[in-house]
Amino acid sequence: MKIVVIGSGTAGSNFALFMRKLDRKAEITVIGKESTMQYSPCALPHVISGTIEKPEDVIVFPNEFYERQRIKLMLNTEVKAIDRERKVVVTDKGEVPYDRLVLAVGSKAFVPPIKGVGNEGVFTLKSLDDVRKIKSYIAERKPKKAVVIGAGLIGLEGAEAFAKLGMEVLVVELMDRLMPTMLDKDTAKLVQKEMEEHNIAFRFGVGVSEIIGSPVSAVKIGEEEVKADLVLVATGVRANVGLAKEAGLDVHWGIVVNEHLQTSDPEIYAIGDCAEVVDGVTGERTLSQLGTSAVRMAKVAAEHIAGKDVAFRPVFNTAITELFGLEIGTFGVTEERAKKEGIDIAIGKFKGSTKPEYYPGGKPIYVKVIFRKDDRKLIGGQIVGGERVWGRVMTLSALAQKDATAEDIVYLETAYAPPISPTIDPVTVAAEMALRRFR
């Protein structure tokens, strides 16, 4: 069987490896635009800050690793079209026939049509190439003032990197808070406060209307001109759907797939950032542009092609980040989103400490849990704290994935030791607070 993958990122690379494990004989070809296989886009801000030394360090395996597993690589290759009738992928290096085709074409940074957005010193932060450009620009120009457009994850992680390099940073966000799709106002405020203490300023509810100078010297926010030696555009990503659309596949925000990740053509799969999957809370179509989701999709698609009856489960978009030592974790829907969707919810909030009072070194932690009133199920959570946020978000998300109710959290058996956590865990207290709102 000829299995062809378009895309050499997290989804495509992991798919090829899973597929090889499941089928020793299949002819597997990966077609990629870049010169290397999978690297972690989430690691890129840490390359800018210098925590990870060289851009190349974030490449997970060298090309030879794949080739040794008889995965054929066609890198630096542009795909022109998919000819579904003849079952071939048309590239700038010739045609590649397939029995099964996997679209792992990812997403691209969305760049709003701001005047001057193409000027020197204006960057996106999506690829290794972006990082190389930013690093060499910083080395040459030694910028002192960075403006970040967009306060999503990449924007904030970029802002952190710039601040760690000694720059003064301003983050400009159209919405009324940072991480607006992942956090509500209460949790966003805590993150903002921490970042403000590290030389990062915020402007909310406004946009950048113009970028002035090439190399950049200022940006315009409304009528005001603000100095800027470097601008990062981090206004989200868009699924790459062009190729699929031209091939006549069903496309919405992303490439539409069924539970086996097959597109409207059952011989073609879509996985990763480009695929539109099912939201675990609303049951509606959604994108899940996370490395973890890409890997799970890669696994499910490979298993299904290998003949296993397996389904990709609805997503909760569980995410974690760390900014200046503060951990921020989320999953499911925010309060704002639940209200927009018309879901009747019960919310529990609790501000506690990560350790028992008598043990030194405890840090503040804020837990917010969101339950759907009609079936009492956990449908979202946001945690911000100085440590051990990740474990709590993992635990709550895992429980949500298993249809846990408010009672399941209130009576949850937790693990306690004085240097690690309190006897009564903040997550159970937050759930208890929510439980009262059911009555």
Next chain:
Amino acid sequence: MKIVVIGSGTAGSNFALFMRKLDRKAEITVIGKESTMQYSPCALPHVISGTIEKPEDVIVFPNEFYERQRIKLMLNTEVKAIDRERKVVVTDKGEVPYDRLVLAVGSKAFVPPIKGVGNEGVFTLKSLDDVRKIKSYIAERKPKKAVVIGAGLIGLEGAEAFAKLGMEVLVVELMDRLMPTMLDKDTAKLVQKEMEEHNIAFRFGVGVSEIIGSPVSAVKIGEEEVKADLVLVATGVRANVGLAKEAGLDVHWGIVVNEHLQTSDPEIYAIGDCAEVVDGVTGERTLSQLGTSAVRMAKVAAEHIAGKDVAFRPVFNTAITELFGLEIGTFGVTEERAKKEGIDIAIGKFKGSTKPEYYPGGKPIYVKVIFRKDDRKLIGGQIVGGERVWGRVMTLSALAQKDATAEDIVYLETAYAPPISPTIDPVTVAAEMALRRFR
């Protein structure tokens, strides 16, 4: 309603507080042997090491805190008997009538009948009083060599404390490994190695037959005499069942209770270390002598007395500790125990890193998961690693509490960020390893 609690520890103190929240009017009396209310027995080793400065620091709330909530305290009081006919508790300070009685009488350190076990310099580590005695002995005698009898949690945490104070420590354990009820040989070895690197030696499969000298100067292991200036006896605890037994209540290893935590007399409840509850894996009777279980039992008993139809859920004995920075977490059954119980199991093991390879500072982590073959359910896990063990044990235990299968872990949506965790989490890889054994 007159509600009387015997026992001022974690179970009794929390019960009184929960009860007061649920019933503003009830007359609540706590009878306790010691002079204070709840303190954390798990914190005591950290008082010995000096991490927690004063013994008194581990007392959760001062007595006045309870009294302000109109909880009557009868401390320094010995209970002589329970007269169930007249519904009174007989104490050395008079009789106390009850409508509902809650036995939160805890457990006591088991001291084996070793010759010389009563000598000066031989201690248990169960109460604040024990800690005061150990601290003053150490201050006076400046012991250089400690022998710990028993390699359970308290024994190892005691050993760590002594080592941190500069003592050479030998731990003697009858079984073939440390933490024998919580860890199998493979995981126990990892902990042993870490402790050996911190000046702690182990002798397994042997017992101490005699303690020589008062103050102690040596112990006898078989025929061999080993120098010892301080001996800690940490050979487990036993539920305090005497009072219940004399009152004619059903008693087994602990005081037998139903799912509402009522003893064989429905007006008398038992909670905490003294109560015998249901094992989440085997469905059999078990003890759950953990602070977290005590708190949950306190909550359920209070709610049931307040008229709520609530049940105490079967326990998985989820536990965590930290020794020299190494985190050790467990829940459910060990491989050894499963085999003893005749459960057909599939095991998955994985040794990985806590961070992606390209991010600096990752630490080794070893994950072992145990599934029951017939229903594919997660029934146990052991994790040992340099960081983020707690979050993984919490997550896996929570999933086990929600009847998760091997597939639920393999396809679990996890949370990833380079400074925090790898894209493919070690727990899902371990589950994948187990899944292969089902085929």
